[in-house]
Amino acid sequence: MKAKKIIYQIILITLMALWIPISLDKFMNYELFKSAMIQQPFSDQLGESLAYILPALELAVGLLFILPKTRLWAFSLSSLLMVAFVAYVSLAVLKVWGKIPCGCGLVFHQLGWVSHLWLNIGFLLISLLGLALELYFHKNETPKSRILKNSADIDFTGGQSVNETKVPVELKTIPRLQKE
Template sequence: MKANPSPLVPVLAEGAAWLLAFLFAYTAVSKVYDWGETRFAMYNQGFPGWITELLLYGLPLGELSVAVLLLIPHWRKLGFILSSVLMLVFTGYVGYIWLGFTERVPCSCGGVLASLGWGEHLVFNLVFLGIAVIGYWNHES
């Protein structure tokens, strides 16, 4: 017999879903709103051109898609999985830059996140990666 979960469990999952949805919607809208800067920043990454174009259009679309998945209860678990993957990739990228494995610092994020240093951005990403994992583990299927 399974023990009754704490009444806090669904609140944690719901809160995590909304926080992550807001984050991904905000970052996607920021990229589209300042398209010229986003394009410049993407081409400053040092990726091959075809990857840059894929990321330029794919990231905002992917972020918005994940935000929507997180807000639809039936699709929320997939949203948490994709959020975790995105945050893991973004966190790895920021860590790579922060540790100095690149010859140049390619860019900073748009919006409010642009004011963060790389170390602060790494902590921010780790917190949101934790939120995605907590949301996944507390999501009731």
């Protein structure tokens, strides 16, 4: 179990280190990224839309990894994005559209399409393993640990269940007001 948690933490950090810098690079070099997106083999309108959507979505995915409550979404979205990128890069490797520029940003712009494909497949596998571990941990956590996880790990009951919490006798019986 400890090894799984360590692997899980490494995957979490790896995917945050992927999505956050890549999205920030696209925001900081927005005009260059937008130009590359418009040169892709789809309509200019779709290219412009993707130039707005992709960096925002990538940043959102990276930030969703921060909170334990949103990690299932983060791993799911990361996996879906990587499936889309693997499919797109596979088509580029097969030269379905001829020669097209890479719109991935400055972080990976030196890579050729084949290297980019292998990198994306690697990140897809990492995302899927993270998703599997997230589901495993979610399935195997106890109701109490789920409550503690959702309440920022603060145990307000002193380790007792709500039914076991000792209530002073004075609070158990509240005297009624008498009508005169």
